């Protein structure tokens with residue numbers, strides 16, 4: 001998997017390295033790190049969805065479109081760093097942000 005890009009560093013995720021050489025070969029310790037990452041990921045997804053819904057509500061209240069294709073392409077591009085599964089994950093994030101109207 002690729003390291004985070006320069007632009008991601010600008011966005012404040014530079015503390016989350018994929019270099020885990022410094023972690024011990026101890027399953028309990030490693031599982032604790034997974035639990036910590038899962039908690040961060042879950043909170044980030046929930047916050048992302050809330051922000052996305054807020055943008056959508058504002059845009060629709062001001063007469064704009066429900067979806068913005070160019071932004072969705074950017075999200076899909078970013079997650080292509082994960083390979084083909086990145087597309088599935090990005091689509092899921094976009095769906096979570098759209099809410100029930102966006103199916």
Ligand SMILES: O=C(O)C(=O)C[C@]1(C(=O)O)C=C[C@@H](O)C=C1
Nearest residue numbers: 052055056067068071072094097
């Ligand atoms: O960036 C926007 O304009 C959004 O509404 C956010 C978002 C997203 O979740 O990334 C959601 C719906 C749009 O179609 C595009 C992007």
